Amino acid sequence: MTRPGPIGVIATFDDPDAMVAALRAAREAGWRRLDAYAPFPVPEAAALLGVNGARVAWIALAAGLFGAVLAYGTQWWLSVQAYPINIGGRPLHALPAFLPATTIVGILWAAAGALLGMLALNRLPRLHHPVFAAPGFGRASEDRFFVCLFTGDPGLGAWEARHLLNRHQPLSVAELEA
Known part of the structure; x- marks a missing residue:
């Protein structure tokens, strides 16, 4: 052979x-x-x-936007559709109240997307x-x-x-x- x-x-x-x-x-x-x-x-x-590193940047951007939209949509659905509670005459859809959590979750998803995208593009972890x-x-x-x-x-x-x-x-x- x-x-x-x-x-x-x-x-x-x-x-x-x-x-x-x-x-x-x-x-x-x-x-x-x-x-x-x-x-x-x-x-x-x-x-x-x-x-x-351009591909990793696009992956991070897409993941960050997806996470931010998901966080904002979840807050909106919970506050306006699922459990609408009128507190002190404030509107149910309060944009300023939703932004801090939306920003934090978007940054978290962008960081996770950049890490996972980098690992996938480098074909890691590679044991041999x-x-x-x-x-x-x-x-x-x-x-x-x-x-x-x-x-x-x-x-x-x-x-x-x-x-x-x-x-x-x-x-x-x-x-x-x-």
Whole structure:
């Protein structure tokens, strides 16, 4: 029985500029399935990977608006429809009385939506991924920078990935097995 080939090649760098240069070269060579791991945000790498936070912001906005409408609607239904009690001649639908709770609930829903949206978009929690087994990958949260080129792009395999990454003088290069 033959073993399947590697699913990708990962290179270790000690400098964010070297990581960005390798990402740029991979993009120019036609790689579309790639990722980078760093101990701190590297804006140039995020731009090359096409990552931004716009989708999380829209999710948070939608969740916040939904929560605010739900809170306001619940208060209105309870005060005007279900239990209309005339206290001191005040109107049943009192907008100023409804706004504090509406604002608080809207902010709560926006925060929960941003958290859940971020987790879903990042496919987290992820208990196992092949890059976790890469030599020295634990240092991705300390002082090392990693670029992973995944196989599967047409005409771009493990040999091409290894050759491209070796041109940027990485500390190490390893193949990832599934």
